[in-house]
Amino acid sequence: MAARRRSQKQKLVDFITFPVRALTLFHEDRYGLSCLATERFDYVARRVQGYCLDIGCGPGNRFVRDFLDGNGVGLDVYPYEGLTDSNIVPDFLSLPFPDATFDTVTFIANLNHAPRSQRDAELQEAFRVLKLGENIIITMSNFLAEILVHKLVALYDRVFVTALDIDGQRGMNVEEDYYLRPREIRQRLRRAGFIKISREFFLTQWCLNSLFIGWKPHQSESRAL
């Protein structure tokens, strides 16, 4: 199956309908509209360099399966529906891969779920398993959007007895946060050794969500630092 990508026409429709989709917690693609997860996966997939490790992949390992055509590995610490034993690890502090295995490592909507005291160590581990000259991608919503969506999801689950709040399902640790500031993301990326850090906004989510890209230096770049 070919990896999914949104067309220009789909992006225009998604742009126009964003407020309605955001406020109704549109969680599956339907009526010709993309859900919020499809949007973030589509933006990230366009920046993936090759064989990818998706940390905190969530239910169904959707990003690697549908958006990278299976070219990667999705890992999580919680046995969500649609994951197998090969997707589950006890933590992200010592990943079961040799150095320089991947062309991209992604943290999609989840670096805030790494306990504060482990965030740097998780990024260092991501750095270790990346090949030289390759990239890490982190997505993070805007502060208000993040808080509002979490509150709306919790309310929706209570009223309609659904389980859309996958973080509630897992149970959030006291050291997790709902949101990370851009400055913290950049600082932690730099501390882990990444360079040339840049940010791209998601236009079809009215720039309320964005991704950060950092690069593992080539040997020549490391010497120059």
Ligand SMILES: C[S@@+](CC[C@H](N)C(=O)[O-])C[C@H]1O[C@@H](n2cnc3c(N)ncnc32)[C@H](O)[C@@H]1O
């Ligand atoms: C909001 S969900 C995002 C899931 C998926 N990446 C997506 O974009 O739909 C947060 C994910 O972070 C995972 N997670 C839990 N602990 C984590 C940690 N220490 N580091 C990174 N991710 C973690 C959760 O299990 C969950 O799958």
